Amino acid sequence: MSASHDDIIEAALGWIDAGKGAALATVIETWGSAPRPVGSQLAVSSEAELMGSVSGGCVEGAVAAEALEAMQDGRCRVLEFGVSDEDAFAVGLACGGTIRVLVEPIGVGQGPDAALLRDLAAARAARRPIAYVVAPSDWSRLLLDAACGTPLGEAVREGMRADRSGFAVVEGEEWFINIHNPPLRMIVVGAVHIAQALAPMARLAGYDVTLIDPRDAFAAEARFPGERIVRAWPDEAIDALGLDARTAVVTLTHDPKLDDPAIRRALRSDVFYLGCLGSRKTHAKRVERLRAAGFSDDEIARIDAPVGLDVGARTPAEIAVAALAQATERLRRPHTRPGAAHASGPEGAARAPAPAETA
Numbered sequence: 604m605s606a607s608h609d610d611i612i613e614a615a616l617g618w619i620d621a622g623k624g625a626a627l628a629t630v631i632e633t634w635g636s637a638p639r640p641v642g643s644q645l646a647v648s649s650e651a652e653l654m655g656s657v658s659g660g661c662v663e664g665a666v667a668a669e670a671l672e673a674m675q676d677g678r679c680r681v682l683e684f685g686v687s688d689e690d691a692f693a694v695g696l697a698c699g700g701t702i703r704v705l706v707e708p709i710g711v712g713q714g715p716d717a718a719l720l721r722d723l724a725a726a727r728a729a730r731r732p733i734a735y736v737v738a739p740s741d742w743s744r745l746l747l748d749a750a751c752g753t754p755l756g757e758a759v760r761e762g763m764r765a766d767r768s769g770f771a772v773v774e775g776e777e778w779f780i781n782i783h784n785p786p787l788r789m790i791v792v793g794a795v796h797i798a799q800a801l802a803p804m805a806r807l808a809g810y811d812v813t814l815i816d817p818r819d820a821f822a823a824e825a826r827f828p829g830e831r832i833v834r835a836w837p838d839e840a841i842d843a844l845g846l847d848a849r850t851a852v853v854t855l856t857h858d859p860k861l862d863d864p865a866i867r868r869a870l871r872s873d874v875f876y877l878g879c880l881g882s883r884k885t886h887a888k889r890v891e892r893l894r895a896a897g898f899s900d901d902e903i904a905r906i907d908a909p910v911g912l913d914v915g916a917r918t919p920a921e922i923a924v925a926a927l928a929q930a931t932e933r934l935r936r937p938h939t940r941p942g943a944a945h946a947s948g949p950e951g952a953a954r955a956p957a958p959a960e961t962a
Contacts, residue, residue: 608795612724612783614654615646615709619717624649626670626708627715630657631681631770631779635700642768642781649674657704670706677712679742681705705737705779707942713742722746723783728848730785730887734759737779764937786811786851789930792837792865793855794821797880800923801853802830808927810851815840838864846872853910855880863892870902875940876933878910878926905932905942 615625628645636661645655645663647670657666662684669682673795681703709933715737723746726733736745736755747759753780758771762782771778782821789805791798794816802812814832818823822832837854841864846852852869854862857880866889869877886908893903909924912932933940 611644611646611655612720614729615648616717616720616724618646618648618652619709624674624708624711626673626706628657628666628670629705629707629781630702631705631768631777632703633700634702638700639702645670647671658702662702662704666706668705670708673706673708673714674711677708677714677741679705679707679713681739694839705739707737715744719744719746726783727783729847730845732763732785732848733783734762735781735783737781738776739779740777766934772862785847787934788813788844788850789840790815790844790846790850790852790865791855792816792853792862793825794818794827794832795855795881796919797855797922797926799826800920801855801926802827803887804923804927805930808931813840813844816856818859836864837861838868841868846874848875849875849933850874851876851878853878853880853926853930855910857881857885859889859892863889866893866906867896867898870898870905875937876930877906878929879906879908880910881908884910901942903942905940907941 604842615627617776617787618625628649630639630641630643633641638661639657643655643657643847645653645657645666647653647667649671651667651671653663653667656663665684666682669680673680682706683701685701709720723733723735726746726748730879732749734747736747736759737743747756749760749763751759753774755771758773759780762768762780763784767783768781771780787810789810789812791801791812793813794814798814802814805812812830814822814827814830815835815837817834817836819834822834824832846869852865852874854865856862862879866877866879879886879889889908890903907929910929911922912929914921914925914928917920
């Protein structure tokens with residue numbers, strides 16, 4: 604799930620805590636040019652307050668009405684809507700589509716217990732990947748993580764890897780698996796000119812961005828208005844932030860004293876992207892330092908350097924575009940990630956070339 608959708612479960616629980624009723628509506632299937640992807644959610648309170656979206660505005664009113672009824676009768680229901688071409692155009696689509704929406708009243712009848720959703724919210728707050736799994740046949744529900752050893756666990760792990768919710772049939776039982784991956788993060792080391800373009804671009808793409816630079820002259824609020832800046836040495840800052848599989852790290856300083864500590868931390872983590880600025884000559888020297896520090900060739904091969912897809916980038920903003928595009932590809936197409944730890948077979952061996960850089 605992207606960062607823009609982080610508050611829906613929590614909003615529903617907030618309404619429950621305030622003594623109100625609440626229901627969750629979740630997109631469970633789509634056909635055609637549907638406005639919102641599978642897994643998108645809308646929370647509805649008993650006072651008709653809304654948080655989130657299942658259609659970009661086309662069917663929210665009808666879904667909310669069904670949610671209010673569900674809070675009264677305690678019945679879960681699956682709704683199907685055809686989004687007309689006219690409505691689709693109104694929300695920015697070229698043509699219509701069809702969506703199915705699951706409506707669940709919280710703590711009522713067939714709906715999920717609030718305690719289960721509190722456990723889900725706690726996992727999300729701890730940045731622990733979790734799946735909310737429901738069987739429409741009897742409305743049984745589970746929370747499963749990537750360590751689950753049951754046959755259903757493999758379907759959950761595949762959904763987490765692909766960051767995609769959907770149905771799975773396991774041992775003859777149909778389950779809807781709603782993946783709650785942690786929000787994406789990007790840690791940018793070096794408050795330089797490229798970072799001035801990359802930080803707002805990454806935020807628009809759904810990343811929670813943190814800039815790290817101990818140099819006050821670079822890490823100035825005036826240069827990065829509204830951005831989160833950590834003025835500390837990168838190893839200390841990264842140790843405090845933590846790294847995980849939903850984190851991208853980009854180093855931009857050209858200074859081994861700043862870049863190398865961050866790179867070392869990233870290589871010993873499961874970040875999905877590590878992009879490092881610098882020419883091939885600069886990277887060759889970086890590789891020598893990392894080998895001397897005890898890193899294997901397989902570990903070092905995880906670095907994307909020079910940073911960014913080869914789009915002919917020259918200006919700082921263009922290099923930022925190339926870096927963000929490369930991070931997106933590594934996230935959405937895991938087989939393109941460099942290094943033996945991620946690559947396998949012909950697809951894994953394929954890697955987009957990076958742009959030429961100076962320095």
